[in-house]
Amino acid sequence: MSFELREHTADVAVEATGESLDAVFGAVADGMAAAMCDDIPVEGGERFEFTVAAEGREALLFDYLDELIYERDVRVVLPVDNDAAVSAPRSDDEVPDEWTLSGSARGVPLADVAARDLKAVTYSDMDVSETDDGWHAYVVFDV
Incomplete structure (x- = not known):
């Protein structure tokens, strides 16, 4: 899994790849952390x-990253070393189809790092797609 920070107008974007959907979600989250902190x-x-x-892959990625921003603000930590386990809906479930993610992160106290503010995740230009090599994601963050 890997990620790269991309410039996007006045915002910042993370482009990530991974062999699995789990890996690409984790890579985007690690990219988000890198957008907030150099070291x-x-x-x-x-x-x-x-x-x-x-209700969908893109919505799940949005909600995952939004949850990490929430955890950052509530716990006063930088979420790093992100792990994500994504589960697709099963058509035989009795409950409405829903994508789920079980995640974890290591919360580095913000007092221990020089972190920049990242306000929010956006749906602008968001992409979560399967490729010949695995998965690709692109997410823009409001800074």
């Missing part, structure tokens, strides 16, 4: 877990 500590911080659900 991420390799140690320190407590790991936390969370779950999000949405």
